[in-house]
Amino acid sequence: MDAIFGPQFEPNIFVYLDDIIITSKTFEEHILLLEEVHKRLEDANLTINLTKCKFFRKSLKYLGFIVEGNGLRADPDKVKDMINYPNPKTTTEIKRFQGMCSWYRRFIPHFSSLCAPLNNLIKNKDKGQKIIWTSEAQEAFLKIKNALVSAPILNSPNFSRPFIVQCDASDIGLGALLLQEIDGIEKIVAYASKTLSKAEKNYSVTEREALAVIFAVEKFRPFIEGTRFTIPTDHNSLTWLFRLKEPTGRLARWIARLSQFDFDLRHIKGKLNVVPDALSRIPTPDEIAVLDLNFDNLDKWYTNLRNKILKYPDKYVGWKITDGKIYKHLSSRLALNCNISEWKLVIPRKHRIQIIREYHDEPTASHFGFFKTFRRVSEEFYWPKMRPDILKYVRACKVCGSQKSPNQGPYGLMGQEKKVVFPWQMISVDLMGPFPRSKKGNSYLLAITDWLTKYVVLHPLRQATAAPIVRFIEDEIFLVYGVPQIIICDNGTQFAGKTMKALAKNYQVQKLWFTARYHPQANPVERTNRTIGKAIRSYIKENHRDWDINIAKIGYAIRTAVHEVTGHSPVFLNFGRKVPISGQFYGKVSAESADEIQTRGENETETAYSELVRLFATFKKE
Numbered sequence: 001m002d003a004i005f006g007p008q009f010e011p012n013i014f015v016y017l018d019d020i021i022i023t024s025k026t027f028e029e030h031i032l033l034l035e036e037v038h039k040r041l042e043d044a045n046l047t048i049n050l051t052k053c054k055f056f057r058k059s060l061k062y063l064g065f066i067v068e069g070n071g072l073r074a075d076p077d078k079v080k081d082m083i084n085y086p087n088p089k090t091t092t093e094i095k096r097f098q099g100m101c102s103w104y105r106r107f108i109p110h111f112s113s114l115c116a117p118l119n120n121l122i123k124n125k126d127k128g129q130k131i132i133w134t135s136e137a138q139e140a141f142l143k144i145k146n147a148l149v150s151a152p153i154l155n156s157p158n159f160s161r162p163f164i165v166q167c168d169a170s171d172i173g174l175g176a177l178l179l180q181e182i183d184g185i186e187k188i189v190a191y192a193s194k195t196l197s198k199a200e201k202n203y204s205v206t207e208r209e210a211l212a213v214i215f216a217v218e219k220f221r222p223f224i225e226g227t228r229f230t231i232p233t234d235h236n237s238l239t240w241l242f243r244l245k246e247p248t249g250r251l252a253r254w255i256a257r258l259s260q261f262d263f264d265l266r267h268i269k270g271k272l273n274v275v276p277d278a279l280s281r282i283p284t285p286d287e288i289a290v291l292d293l294n295f296d297n298l299d300k301w302y303t304n305l306r307n308k309i310l311k312y313p314d315k316y317v318g319w320k321i322t323d324g325k326i327y328k329h330l331s332s333r334l335a336l337n338c339n340i341s342e343w344k345l346v347i348p349r350k351h352r353i354q355i356i357r358e359y360h361d362e363p364t365a366s367h368f369g370f371f372k373t374f375r376r377v378s379e380e381f382y383w384p385k386m387r388p389d390i391l392k393y394v395r396a397c398k399v400c401g402s403q404k405s406p407n408q409g410p411y412g413l414m415g416q417e418k419k420v421v422f423p424w425q426m427i428s429v430d431l432m433g434p435f436p437r438s439k440k441g442n443s444y445l446l447a448i449t450d451w452l453t454k455y456v457v458l459h460p461l462r463q464a465t466a467a468p469i470v471r472f473i474e475d476e477i478f479l480v481y482g483v484p485q486i487i488i489c490d491n492g493t494q495f496a497g498k499t500m501k502a503l504a505k506n507y508q509v510q511k512l513w514f515t516a517r518y519h520p521q522a523n524p525v526e527r528t529n530r531t532i533g534k535a536i537r538s539y540i541k542e543n544h545r546d547w548d549i550n551i552a553k554i555g556y557a558i559r560t561a562v563h564e565v566t567g568h569s570p571v572f573l574n575f576g577r578k579v580p581i582s583g584q585f586y587g588k589v590s591a592e593s594a595d596e597i598q599t600r601g602e603n604e605t606e607t608a609y610s611e612l613v614r615l616f617a618t619f620k621k622e
Contacts, residue, residue: 004040013037021060021067030056087141091122091129101144112195113173114144119195157189158182163229165263167216169208171541172196176216178223192219202402205540210254217261228262302326302348319346328382340578344382352383356393363553364581366535367403368561370394375562375569379578403537405530423574426451426486427477428525429495431464432532436544445551447532448477449525451488454563455481455570456528458555460548464492466499474503481574483507488523490515531558556581 001015012033014021022037024030034055041048054060059068088094098115117140121131157163157180164179164186176192194215196208203211213231217224247255306326309316318329326346347355359365360373368376374390383389394400420426428451433444442460446469449456459472487504489495491514504512515522535554536547559570560579571579580586 004044004046005037027056087133087138088118089130089133091125091131092127094118094122094131111144111191112193113170113175114140116140116172116195157223159227163189163220163224163227165213165216165220165224165229165231167209167212167231169196169205169212171201174208174212174215176212176219178216178220189223190220192216201398204537205544207250210251214254214257217258217263224261224263226262228264230264230266232266299349302346305346330378330382340379340572344378345380347381347383349383352386352389353393355381356390360390360394360397361399363535363539363550364556364560366531366554366557366561367397367400367538368531368557369400369404371564372561376560399538403534405534420452420485423453423455424450424477424481424484426488427484428488428523428528429469429473430490430523430525430529431461431469431492431494432529433461433464435547438545438548440548442548445532445548446472447525447529448473449528450481450570450574451524453570453573454528454566455574456532456555456558458532458551460551464494466494466497469494470499470503474507478507484509486511486513488513488515488525490520490523491517528558 001018001020005013005015005020012023012029014023020037022030022033024033038048059066061067088097098118101115102111117134117136121134121137125131157178161180161182164181166177166179168175173196174194178189178192179186180189181187192215196203200208200211216231244251244255306321306324309319309321309326320327320329320343327343328346329342330344331342355377356373359377360367365373365376370391373394374387377390378386428449430447431444432447435443435445437443438460440460441462444461444464446459446461447456448459457477459476461468487509489500489512494500495512496514501512503509520526532554535557536550539550539554540546556579560581562569566573569578571577578585
């Protein structure tokens with residue numbers, strides 16, 4: 001059939017196996033094409049079954065689709081059978097359902113993303129194995145069915161008009177859309193989608209956006225090859241890809257693959273990139289997440305423990321019941337009296353993952369490692385095997401796996417470490433950036449760290465000039481935490497210039513210590529910069545211009561996390577207390593009454609200063 005009806009008949013005669021479809025603009029042209037088809041079949045000794053033929057139609061069912069003059073749409077009779085498809089029970093049934101729906105995936109935007117919960121059910125499972133049907137899978141199952149019912153009409157391409165390729169990337173998949181502008185209205189020609197592989201999910205936002213462009217243009221190659229088309233995108237960093245002077249590795253290969261196409265890359269606002277962005281854009285909440293634990297319908301272990309405490313109080317001396325909740329007494333062993341209660345709320349099984357998620361995933365926790373997450377949770381809560389539960393969660397965190405780099409012990413030291421005995425006696429100052437210019441106009445981040453307590457202050461800047469840096473150090477550091485004896489910084493003009501030296505002289509800073517050139521390791525704030533950079537990357541979902549949205553929360557996370565060297569949080573070493581993230585914290589005093597706290601703190605006021613000095617002496621640099 002391909003030999004009989006070759007490329008010379010396109011776009012009027014198309015053949016699929018033994019099916020022939022003939023299209024024309026006029027009736028007379030159609031008659032001539034029918035005669036030519038009949039003659040060629042007759043010469044090849046092939047016959048036509050007239051009972052299966054349909055002539056002179058404005059619309060036609062063909063290969064499961066409805067072909068019309070304006071475009072292509074799904075066959076309602078075929079879709080009807082899929083709508084009534086029952087819930088799959090095995091991996092084979094899931095694959096069968098996905099195979100049927102994939103035939104119409106060109107009508108469904110972000111089909112791969114919709115199928116992601118179904119794909120998760122069959123990962124690493126044998127053929128025909130039974131699966132556990134989840135609520136996420138049921139929701140995806142219904143969304144796919146609804147998408148088939150409301151499948152739009154795809155317009156026929158007009159090769160005399162330019163094409164528009166829209167694309168977008170999410171955390172789980174890629175989406176693409178081929179359009180043409182007809183009479184001032186953008187008409188959809190085709191959809192395409194793809195699920196990201198395990199390796200591709202670890203790409204940065206910029207790389208995923210570039211991957212979406214490559215996927216889109218190669219998917220729509222039959223339409224756009226040899227033409228000049230436009231790619232509108234809502235991602236500023238994507239335009240940067242094509243301006244790299246010396247690209248290497250993966251980015252260089254991607255640029256080479258894209259170089260064979262003739263297109264214009266045009267930036268548009270995200271709110272105008274509606275269709276490809278609709279399912280992939282996930283808004284980041286600005287609110288602080290507050291735990292709302294419901295202690296109804298508790299598990300048997302929690303209920304039995306509560307009954308035993310009430311029945312045998314003598315056997316459970318370190319336990320108590322308040323408002324129906326269980327508290328366990330765990331000594332904090334802190335050198336100072338503070339507002340960290342020694343009565344920890346015991347958590348039932350159903351809330352444990354929620355608590356770990358809040359104390360690890362939120363910007364105020366910044367995806368820190370096991371040690372800091374465990375200490376943060378254990379300040380307020382307790383449950384059996386809490387350590388392995390947190391360790392398992394942190395090790396399985398995909399954000400941590402993609403953003404953190406392996407730790408390496410320090411190399412041999414030259415000389416002695418610097419010695420200080422008081423907080424803010426020596427501080428380290430450094431600039432991070434330049435970052436993409438944020439929506440607030442910031443491009444740099446000033447990081448200031450106290451050498452002894454590891455307390456961090458972060459401040460976004462519009463420009464990396466001496467004036468705003470010196471003004472912030474004077475107003476927010478010197479006049480709040482005190483003037484240091486030593487300031488460590490690099491040889492940047494912002495710090496080595498006369499403005500910074502004048503500030504040090506006016507406040508009688510004894511030493512302005514500049515690190516050796518090309519040796520940033522000498523500045524201890526560099527290690528903090530690594531933590532800050534990881535935290536910033538962990539919360540950028542779509543747009544690099546949002547890098548400074550969570551800076552204040554990231555600073556809180558670092559200051560309130562227990563440091564492995566000191567054994568305490570920087571906040572505690574500076575203020576001698578816990579700095580709560582929610583006003584509900586003070587309602588928990590009912591677990592440990594104010595009288596008990598006052599009794600525990602009697603006669604400690606006089607020795608508070610000496611205890612603090614003794615505490616610093618236990619971990620100061622020798």
